[in-house]
Amino acid sequence: MELTYDLTKEDYLAFQLHAAKQSETVKRALIMQRLMGPVLFLLFALVVSWVTEEWLSGLFITFAVASVLWVILYPKFFYGHIKRNVSKMLNESRNDNMFGLHTLVMDRKGFTEKNRAGEKKTNWSGIERVEENEAYFFLFISIMEAYIVPKRVFENEDRQEEFKTLVKSVNFI
DSSP states (O other): OEEEEEEOHHHHHHHHHHHHHHOHHHHHHHHHHHHHHHHHHHHHHHHHHHHHTSOOHHHHHHHHHHHHHHHHHHHHHHHHHHHHHHHHHHHTSOOTTTSEEEEEEEOSSEEEEEETTEEEEEEGGGOOEEEEOSSEEEEEEETTEEEEEEGGGOSSHHHHHHHHHHHHTTTOO
16 A cells, blocks of 8 residues: 655644653643642632631632633643644754655555655554554654554545554454
8 A cells, every 4th residue: 555645744743742641741731730720719718818817708708619610721822832832843954855746655564654754664563552643643653653544545434444454464453
């Protein structure tokens, strides 16, 4: 099977967000940051009430509402922050071999990726895992690196199923 497609900055950003959302380390960081905000808000209200020696119910209500909003909205901010930083890093250098025209030629032994930088051969045994979301297949070769295959490259559903069958036949997905 051979796939030829244009890999864009948006594709790479989608991969980085997918990898972050799957990472146990990132999930733990999100939980900690999501919980620390409300704890700090409410502790602040408690300390102010203690210092003033007066129960400030308005302050507690304000910080309780802020805490609820923080818990609800923080993940969007968190992943948006990752996306902005990765985007800035990508703008720092040329990245000629990451973006542009890519060709994957696959068989039962592995595949060859061709791009402006040249060719890279990978055996299926070099693939750690394969993940799929609504728009992509990611063939991971490490925790932070994967071959990105946008689903838009498949002419039809049959071609996409052919790809999945090939990958499944080598014990992935």
